[in-house]
Amino acid sequence: MEQRKKETIINVRDLNLYYGDKQALFGVDLVIQEKEVTALIGPSGCGKSTFLRTLNRMNDLIDGVKITGDIVIDHENIYKSNDVIKLRTKVGMVFQKPNLFPMSIYDNVAYGPRMQGIKNKKDLNIIVEESLRGAAIWDEVKDRLKTSALGLSGGQQQRVCIARAIAMKPDIILMDEPTSALDPISTLKVEELITNMKEDYTIVIVTHNMQQAARISDKTAFFLNGEVVEYDDTDNIFSTPQDKRTEDYITGRFG
Amino acid sequence: MSIRENFENNLEEVNRKITEMGEQTIVALERAFKALKTQDVEIALKVIEGDTAIDNLEKDINEFAIWLVAKEAPISRDLREIISVLKISTEIERVADFAVNIAKATIKIGNTKSLLEITHLEKMKELSIEMLRKALQSFLDENILLAIEVGDLEDEVDEYSSETYKKLTTYLSDHPEETNQLVQLLFVNRFLERTADHITNIAESTAYLIKGQIYDFNS
Numbered sequence: 001m002e003q004r005k006k007e008t009i010i011n012v013r014d015l016n017l018y019y020g021d022k023q024a025l026f027g028v029d030l031v032i033q034e035k036e037v038t039a040l041i042g043p044s045g046c047g048k049s050t051f052l053r054t055l056n057r058m059n060d061l062i063d064g065v066k067i068t069g070d071i072v073i074d075h076e077n078i079y080k081s082n083d084v085i086k087l088r089t090k091v092g093m094v095f096q097k098p099n100l101f102p103m104s105i106y107d108n109v110a111y112g113p114r115m116q117g118i119k120n121k122k123d124l125n126i127i128v129e130e131s132l133r134g135a136a137i138w139d140e141v142k143d144r145l146k147t148s149a150l151g152l153s154g155g156q157q158q159r160v161c162i163a164r165a166i167a168m169k170p171d172i173i174l175m176d177e178p179t180s181a182l183d184p185i186s187t188l189k190v191e192e193l194i195t196n197m198k199e200d201y202t203i204v205i206v207t208h209n210m211q212q213a214a215r216i217s218d219k220t221a222f223f224l225n226g227e228v229v230e231y232d233d234t235d236n237i238f239s240t241p242q243d244k245r246t247e248d249y250i251t252g253r254f255g
Numbered sequence: 256m257s258i259r260e261n262f263e264n265n266l267e268e269v270n271r272k273i274t275e276m277g278e279q280t281i282v283a284l285e286r287a288f289k290a291l292k293t294q295d296v297e298i299a300l301k302v303i304e305g306d307t308a309i310d311n312l313e314k315d316i317n318e319f320a321i322w323l324v325a326k327e328a329p330i331s332r333d334l335r336e337i338i339s340v341l342k343i344s345t346e347i348e349r350v351a352d353f354a355v356n357i358a359k360a361t362i363k364i365g366n367t368k369s370l371l372e373i374t375h376l377e378k379m380k381e382l383s384i385e386m387l388r389k390a391l392q393s394f395l396d397e398n399i400l401l402a403i404e405v406g407d408l409e410d411e412v413d414e415y416s417s418e419t420y421k422k423l424t425t426y427l428s429d430h431p432e433e434t435n436q437l438v439q440l441l442f443v444n445r446f447l448e449r450t451a452d453h454i455t456n457i458a459e460s461t462a463y464l465i466k467g468q469i470y471d472f473n474s
Contacts, residue, residue, distance in 0.1 A: 211328055238330050240467035251333050252259045 009034040009202050015069035024050045026226045037203045039213035042223035048206050052174050056091040092165035096177040098157030106145040112168045135163035136193045155186020175205040191216050214238045222246045262327050276312040276347050277391040283354035288380045291361045299358035309351040316344040339464040346453045353446040360439040375415035379447040382412050390457040399465050405458035406472030412451035419444045
């Protein structure tokens, strides 16, 4: 087992977010360690996806969004820097539904590296293979790399999306309900993949599936009405939560 | 209304079954001891027959609990409750078996001059029943204080048991002709001491349910 003490990779301090007049996040403080899986749980509208999107500034695209507070990723305050491209290279994202481009599997994975200026075919071949292997989909697609990615099953497409994220060599991968559109077997494959990926990446995942959060995450944050009610080791959250609201939510008493 | 009203009704149903099992076991212990005290073989036989109903309740509770785990995938307090139910039903079943053992000892003693008065067995039986009532109440009300009281009462039973052992063995050396009854009473002493241990385990499971930590009231 890894002996080295894990370092903080994301440090969020007093984060407030407003959609126009409506405040969606209230004073969120959250410290995320590198190479861990952190699950964000909470009922719909609690702010967990909004919070996730602040970590790579996806909310910048929405009109009227105002953010106060600090998010420091890898020693850099991301809202004080204007290099969003660099940020999103470092912080990749996988969405609820697979969102592959209507092009071949190969081109989907090579898309990001090409945009970064990598043109050499050999280099691209290596990146594509490593990324697809990293996403545990290589064996299933290696003979059809040049066929349309949209011909794959939903579960396979989602793993290609993960490969596409990996291809950018990020430090952090954000996942917004990555298995909610998948069948149970594909879900388990993606969960297995996430568990293996934490050797190399820090993963922050929004999930509505309590068992999934319990299975795959090291830490869990419970969001409610835009606040973090409880943030602790997943083992504690799912066995002996300290806050009654957490207990009521995870056991399905409200939400 | 709770979102999981169905699930909560199921949990209540399982708790009702635990209460039912506990009540039947208390009756079995009372009857077994009455049989021992009055040397009434008829009552002893009834205790032995009645054990099947308690075994069936345990089976019901186990199947129900397993079904709930499979269906509801419970976590946190819900999971602890179901785990506790599984453990507690097993412990109650063991206690009921000791009632049967006491009934069998009664039959073996037969009709003879009872030496019960030289022992603390009746006191131990009373304490055990008090413990079982408290343990069950502690489980139903999620009252940790009652669970702790059960652990304290067990210490009393242990003391009475040690004294009873000494009295019986001393009496035996002076009255070897009473060996049969004395050996059976030594067994009953052991059964009641073990009964108290198993009831203490119920209190420990209850404490686990309430606090989410493993307790040892036996030490």
